[in-house]
Amino acid sequence: MQCDTLWTHARLASMREGGPWVIEDGVVVARGGRIFYAGPASEAPPFVAADTVDCGGRLITPGLIDCHTHLIHAGDRAGEFQARLNGASYEEIARAGGGIVSTMAATRAASEDELVTLALPRLDALIAEGVTTIEIKSGYGLSLEHELKSLSAARRLEHERDIAVTTTLLAAHALPPEFKRDADGYIAAVADEMIPAAAAAGLADAVDAFCEGIGFTPTQVARVFAAAEKAKLPVKLHAEQLSNLSGAALAAHHRALSADHLEWLDAAGVAAMAEAGTVAVLLPGAFYFTRETKLPPVQALRDANVPIALATDCNPGTSPLTSILLTLNMGATLFRMTVEECLAGVTRNAARALGRGAVTGTLETGKSCDLAIWDVADPAVLVYRIGFNPLHARVREGRWTKSF
Numbered sequence: 001m002q003c004d005t006l007w008t009h010a011r012l013a014s015m016r017e018g019g020p021w022v023i024e025d026g027v028v029v030a031r032g033g034r035i036f037y038a039g040p041a042s043e044a045p046p047f048v049a050a051d052t053v054d055c056g057g058r059l060i061t062p063g064l065i066d067c068h069t070h071l072i073h074a075g076d077r078a079g080e081f082q083a084r085l086n087g088a089s090y091e092e093i094a095r096a097g098g099g100i101v102s103t104m105a106a107t108r109a110a111s112e113d114e115l116v117t118l119a120l121p122r123l124d125a126l127i128a129e130g131v132t133t134i135e136i137k138s139g140y141g142l143s144l145e146h147e148l149k150s151l152s153a154a155r156r157l158e159h160e161r162d163i164a165v166t167t168t169l170l171a172a173h174a175l176p177p178e179f180k181r182d183a184d185g186y187i188a189a190v191a192d193e194m195i196p197a198a199a200a201a202g203l204a205d206a207v208d209a210f211c212e213g214i215g216f217t218p219t220q221v222a223r224v225f226a227a228a229e230k231a232k233l234p235v236k237l238h239a240e241q242l243s244n245l246s247g248a249a250l251a252a253h254h255r256a257l258s259a260d261h262l263e264w265l266d267a268a269g270v271a272a273m274a275e276a277g278t279v280a281v282l283l284p285g286a287f288y289f290t291r292e293t294k295l296p297p298v299q300a301l302r303d304a305n306v307p308i309a310l311a312t313d314c315n316p317g318t319s320p321l322t323s324i325l326l327t328l329n330m331g332a333t334l335f336r337m338t339v340e341e342c343l344a345g346v347t348r349n350a351a352r353a354l355g356r357g358a359v360t361g362t363l364e365t366g367k368s369c370d371l372a373i374w375d376v377a378d379p380a381v382l383v384y385r386i387g388f389n390p391l392h393a394r395v396r397e398g399r400w401t402k403s404f
C-alpha cells in the first residue's frame with residue numbers, strides 16, 4: 001500500500017482501550033491524513049512510505065485533547081484574583097456583579113476579530129504542548145448576537161492554526177443584566193432563539209449550561225436540553241461544581257456527552273453517568289485556583305467504570321490555565337489519578353467527551369493521524385514534571401506542524 005509518512009523507532013503509548021501500555025519498537029504510518037497502521041514494527045502490514053522520520057526511541061502519544069475550555073473571552077480578572085486574595089469569595093464576587101458578568105461586558109465590547117486575536121496566544125500555548133483537538137465554549141456573550149460572534153470566533157481558530165476545534169454553545173452560563181430577576185425569560189431566549197440560531201448557522205457542535213445556585217436550576221437546564229435535542233445537538237453540563245443539584249444525573253438522562261467539574265457528585269449521579277456512558281470531565285485547574293477542598297469522587301467513578309477526562313477549563317475567572325501538561329500533573333497530585341488515567345483523560349476519554357471517539361484520541365488504524373512526539377521515553381514523565389515541556393513535534397492529520 002502506498003502511504004505518506006512513516007514514523008519509525010518510536011515507543012508508542014497508543015492509549016487504545018485494553019491495549020499494552022507502551023509498545024517498544026513501534027511505528028506509525030500515515031495515509032491521507034489518517035493512521036494506516038500504529039503498532040509494533042514487526043507486525044506492520046506491507047506498505048511503501050514516501051517519507052520516513054526516525055524518532056530515535058522517542059515516545060509517541062495521540063495528539064492531546066483539551067475537551068473543556070472557555071478560550072474565547074476578552075479582558076482578564078486579575079483584579080478579582082487580588083480581591084479573592086484579600087478575602088472575598090468567588091460567590092460573593094459573582095453576586096456583587098463581578099465574575100462572569102464582568103467578562104461578559106469585555107467580550108461584548110470586543111469585535112470578532114479581536115476575540116480571535118485575544119484567543120490565539122492561549123491556543124498557541126496549548127498547541128506548543130501537543131494539543132491537536134480543542135473544545136471551545138461561548139458563554140461570555142450572553143445574547144444572541146454576542147454568543148454567535150463568540151462561536152464564530154472559535155470556529156475561525158481552526159483556520160488560523162492546524163488544530164481541530166469543536167464548539168459548544170454555553171449561553172446558559174450566567175444571567176445577563178438585561179434579564180435581571182427574569183432567569184426564566186433568559187432561558188426562553190436561549191431555548192427559543194439562541195440554540196436554533198446557532199444550530200441553523202452550523203456554529204455549535206454541542207450545548208452546555210451551568211447548573212448551579214449562581215447559575216441555572218435543573219428545571220431551567222432541562223428546558224435548554226430540550227431545545228438542544230430539538231436542534232439535534234448533543235449536550236454537556238457544568239454540574240456539581242459548588243453544590244449538589246443532581247445536575248449530572250439530569251445530564252445523563254439526556255444522554256449527555258459529559259458532565260463536568262463534579263466535586264459534589266453523589267452516588268446516584270455516578271450511577272446515572274455510568275448507565276448513560278456520560279464522561280466525567282474533571283477540571284483540576286479550577287479546583288486548584290479556587291482553593292476548593294471538596295474532591296471529586298474519583299474512586300466511585302473508577303468503580304462504576306465511568307470514563308474520566310481531564311481538561312484545563314481555561315477561563316478568566318476560575319481557571320486561567322493554558323497548560324494541558326500542568327493539568328495532567330494536577331490530576332495526579334490533587335485528584336490522585338494514576339498516570340494511565342491522566343493520559344487517558346487527555347486522549348481517549350477526552351475524545352469521547354466531544355463525541356469524537358471514533359475520530360481521534362488513540363493511535364489506531366483509521367483515526368486521524370494526530371500525534372504528539374515527546375523527548376521522553378516513559379509516559380509517566382509527562383505527568384510527573386511540573387512546568388517542563390518535552391514536546392519534540394506535533395503532527396495533525398499526518399502533517400508535521402511543530403518541531404523544536
Ligand code: DI6
Nearest residue numbers: 100210238286315316317318
Ligand atoms: N464554571 C466555572 O468554573 C467557570 N464557568 C463555570 O460555569 C467560571 C467562569 C468565570 O468565572 O468566568
Ligand code: FE
Nearest residue numbers: 068070238313
Ligand atoms: Fe467551565
